[in-house]
Amino acid sequence: MSQLEFTYQPPRALVQTLAALVGLGVLTWVAGLFVDPQRAWGVLLMVSFWLLSMGLAGSLFVGLQYACGAGWAVAFRRIPEAMTAAFPLGAAGLMMVFLFHPEIFPWVTHHGKAGSFHAIWLNRPFFLARAIGYFVIWFVFSAVLIRNSQRQDVDGDMRHTRRNIRASMAYMVVFSFTFALASIDWVMSLQPEWVSTIFGMYHMSGLFVSGVAMIILLMLWLKRSRPLCDFVNDEHLHDLGKLLFAFSTFWMYLYFSQYMLIWYSNMTEETVYFILRHEGVLKSMFLLNFILNWAVPFTILLPIPSKRSPRVIASMAVCVLAGRWLDLYMGIMPPITNGHVAAPWMEFGMMVGAMALFVLAFLAWFRRAPQTPVRDPLLAQSLSYHS
């Protein structure tokens, strides 16, 4: 793509291990299809949604930086750009679920009352058309942002930045509506009788906080393994730490807002969501969810030194990513398995496969362009940045 010299070659052993793990994930899924097809399709929905969110978090982060005119993140912008590579993979996995096993959505077999809003909104043709619409919108915006950024490497033209700023502003608005609707379509409609208006926002905060955690891990890794060692420093880490801290709290804010209102009004049609997630093992997982996603990162990241320490912040990023998986599990799986928790070999196998697939896709894209946007007008500002 780019004529500029860039010789990053990920270690062969790493790529082979990752490929093996992806294979393991696929095998787990195939085995799962024989053992418990309903659950296997549910887990496929979960891991695909995770991949999709990771990819979208990448383009959302890039768009956010352009829309705010922020310069600090330019030095490592190639990381979120390359993360978008996961988005088509997630979209493909979701389409497989929607086309080949739509029965995991209860409204496919039990229609709502004819003419009601439920029946109009939740019917298969419209559902599929919406899904394709979301994918196309996200794909176009992500592709435009990344293409302009990489073209700038070659000619250093300011027009690319200006175009990206305009595209990002539109993307921010379009994204919030489309992603809110998408999470309602794909996750909330697993329990179609239950509605929550904060659900889209809540999923968006989860998407962003896990995306920031992933950017932190990838940045630390690429800094240590050379490609980014001359470009990023503790100042960038500090600001990413602030974002992780802030969005972890934001996630908790929305999660609790949803919980408290339902708990307080105590109406049968609303509490059904939490009752399903309060039985047996799920109850401790429910508590663990907010410990991993908020309580631990909040307390640990409160002092400044921990936001500047690679070791502390990497472990908090891992904590938030684990919390994200748990949050997705709690959102998606209980309605599919009727709240029954079995030995989670299927979940873990496919999770590992999805994460390996993510890293493979990331590496494949990261190699396609110079490791930092060499001619971005804000690069100098990012390199000499003080948080």
Added chain:
Amino acid sequence: MSQFQLMGIFDDEDGVKSAVRAAKEQGLRIVEVYTPYAIHGLERLLGLKRSRLSIVCLIAGALGAGLKLWFEIWASAIDWPINVGGKPWNSLPAFVPITFEVMVLFAGLFTVLALFMVTRLYPGKQAAIIHPQVTNDRFAVLIEESDASFDVDRVREMLKQHGAVEVTERLTAEVPA
């Protein structure tokens, strides 16, 4: 007794930074740097210690949250129990929003008050501006004679070298300890 000070006026922040760096290397005593806006990284060049305001903020926030939580538990479970929707007297989720608000209120107010106390600011205080333009487009670096080896001409030369547009001498009453 009064102190002898040299004030270098600069018109860009890079000059201020390099002058501060040079002054630190020569072991000169920098009393203060006045800038119209925050220069990032200057606090590290000056070797300033971290502000303790964040500790005030943390303690005040914890105090506010604790007091409010105690009050809510006392009011709704001990002093005047009221049955709301059949929920237990001590319903923690219901207390969270108010506890959060009071924590933010305490943390915010006490941090601002502590800032005013530390900087000795109060309503109606006369502004003490060292140079009329430091609130607009000039930066001032104030260096004090600390010992006998202080060479006025050399320091003046150093300030000029780093881009000072103007260097003035001033005498000041010694700040009471």
